[in-house]
Amino acid sequence: MGHDHEGQRVSRRTALAGIGAVGLGAILAACSESPTGGRTPTPVPTTGGGTATITPRATGPADLAALLEQARTCTLTPATTQGPYYFDAGKIRSDIREDREGVRLTLGIKVQDTETCAPLRDAVVEIWHCDAAGLYSGAESLSRGGGGGPGDLTPLDDERYLRGAQVTGEDGIVRFTTIWPGWYPGRTVHIHAMVHISDQRVLTTQVMFDEALNTKVLAAAPYAARGGRDTFNDDDSIYQDSMLLKLAEDGDGYLGAIVFAADSADSDGGGS
Template structure:
């Protein structure tokens, strides 16, 4: 992968450029690896029942696709590690329900896809643990029935605004960055959008931890350069999170290892980061067998961004629902 990012809208003024670099993690890092990849790749064969509509996890659209509003910006959270691995399969050896996540990135004003953008995702494992921060994470599990299993009415749910500082074993609500405490990097990855603005990741359905609903973090970087070494330069035009509806989370809680969690859970409506605005706020469209979610889940979303803006998610002033309204004109994809 070499060459400069192609500017789909003509020359743009480069504002607030920040230096960043992706280093390819060894030979074969750009392809799916490991047993987890094999499981995820075959997880959706014969799927007959689905929840929701819209685009599939691979990003295939049917008919015209509406031009979306700007997707909500959120805080980066304390557990971001700058583009540590260039790969689409981020599962490594983590156990969990296979998840294929299809993301389409578009310019929210013109509806044009953003080609060659670098998209990061990262999230906790099935028991709420983040790689690189295992000693700070607040998830956990054990044998027997979970005492804080999801019920729709969890106890001990935090209220009020998210904390502004980094948690000490915390809740991922604030924007203060923590330095990694270990060398693990599972469930983290960066990949390049294609000419249709699409990128697909293979991972597992995230678990939950104290103070937050189930979610995946994301960043979109533009105006950088793809080289043999990876991705350099540019700026971050979007920092956000993707969310899962309650029905899917409750279904996942019946499947091991999620069912072994002893951690109290915050519901989607109680979360202090999700702005309750549906797709604009990062709510994913999900498809899975209602009778057997363990077979795997397909998730998809279109992310509308302002490619000229800088949103690195480290400003405490960035709060849920801070995004502005853009064009709602229909456009063929």
């Protein structure tokens, strides 16, 4: 696993809450299951004087669990570039859609140890991706012009759509509600993901989509307004078969599932 130390050492506090906005102890307490097994969303104080609502350790419905079983693997998930538009969005939530229009995607991610195949509890999973128009929140002007460089980005606007983080439970699973990503020149359709364990980024990777379903989804509004793509899975510079989601129709949207096998030992992890 390649190590790029620039920006890799991120405290759990920052990874969970965004620039220390929510204390680690408060988040872990909020995420702890109650004696009766309840998962009631819990407000916790932020350093700015407000509150953030933490949804304890989301797990998916039965259909999503079945997809995750199909996706079962114990092969180290490939590390990739984090891309030019990553920053800690400070959003601990499962529904990351904000006001973005698009086909609903319920995404289940299971994090497990690559050596033991055991689920990893208390791992922070972040995802971020572009909207139907190919724009990234916090970087709309840059993503219109293809700008941005390596390393973490200083946000250029106040938008925070299609970015969020969740904390795994005993089963190692988190669930996000988002939309099918759009596309932009030079890349196939994808979602970025990062896994934090303790104070380290142990995995930075990307998630890809079946091309037949990409064609179907992107032919409808609001995606169709952008016209044809120039890059598909088979000519994308990052795509690997192991990055493909397991997908199933779910009403007017889709369920997607993937397993991340990460190195939970002392390492700087996944590259940037």
